[in-house]
Amino acid sequence: MVNRKLSKREWKWDEKRFTDETQKVSRERYDSYLNEDTRKATDAWSEAMGKHIVAFRGLVCDVSTGLGSLFDRLMISTADFLPVATDVDPNVLAWTSKQIKGKYNKEFISVATDAKHFAFADSTFDIVTSLAALGNIPDTKKALKEQYRVLKRNGRFVMMNSFVKKWSRSHWLAKLLRLDRGCIEQYLLEEMRSVGFKDVRSDTVSSAVWAKNPMDGLPVAGDMNYFAIVEARK
Numbered sequence: 001m002v003n004r005k006l007s008k009r010e011w012k013w014d015e016k017r018f019t020d021e022t023q024k025v026s027r028e029r030y031d032s033y034l035n036e037d038t039r040k041a042t043d044a045w046s047e048a049m050g051k052h053i054v055a056f057r058g059l060v061c062d063v064s065t066g067l068g069s070l071f072d073r074l075m076i077s078t079a080d081f082l083p084v085a086t087d088v089d090p091n092v093l094a095w096t097s098k099q100i101k102g103k104y105n106k107e108f109i110s111v112a113t114d115a116k117h118f119a120f121a122d123s124t125f126d127i128v129t130s131l132a133a134l135g136n137i138p139d140t141k142k143a144l145k146e147q148y149r150v151l152k153r154n155g156r157f158v159m160m161n162s163f164v165k166k167w168s169r170s171h172w173l174a175k176l177l178r179l180d181r182g183c184i185e186q187y188l189l190e191e192m193r194s195v196g197f198k199d200v201r202s203d204t205v206s207s208a209v210w211a212k213n214p215m216d217g218l219p220v221a222g223d224m225n226y227f228a229i230v231e232a233r234k
């Protein structure tokens, strides 16, 4: 469902990364760069999302599923909803879908699609979720417009988003990469309201100083990273 012309500049995972061994090594390497405070902060963040997930019903679309940390939580849930995994990159989606199928005996759907050109009809979903998606998609507003469009009336967007401080070094870098709209809380909430979302709110669950991590471009080491649950309604 990814249109080559529309999405030719979008994220592309290296296919060679998708073996059990490479993934294990890469996960361990990534975890080794996280400091203790960040580990605790992300655990609290995940737990806070869990409290929302238990109330999900109907059709739930996860934007930018990637390697599936959030999708895993959706699959573990016993609440009555059908999860839909999406990502612009078919390779990562195929890999994650294979892992999920091997782990859970529960129905799910996966669709390779660009969050800025979503391959779904208007008013399809009861809930849209995401984890670390909008902070990785330049032209945040375009993606938000699509997420708004595919939600049913009164449907909810519930996302796990991390933020950096305005005018921090991370903010300047995000600006250079055209990712600042998804990384600064004030900007993201403004963009959400501007595309029509109502009852937009952000709750910071935890925070930690980001340690140097060559596997992640942002935040800049030494800057504070804030872990929030952002909610809104159509």
Ligand SMILES: C[S@@+](CC[C@H](N)C(=O)[O-])C[C@H]1O[C@@H](n2cnc3c(N)ncnc32)[C@H](O)[C@@H]1O
Pocket (backbone or CB within 6 Å): 010, 011, 012, 063, 064, 065, 066, 067, 068, 069, 070, 071, 086, 087, 088, 089, 092, 113, 114, 115, 116, 130, 131, 132, 133, 136, 137
């Ligand atoms: C940091 S990962 C997301 C983590 C993931 N949500 C999780 O729970 O583990 C970022 C993902 O965004 C995807 N992505 C980047 N640009 C995108 C776009 N325009 N549309 C959809 N997905 C996109 C990438 O392919 C990547 O898998």
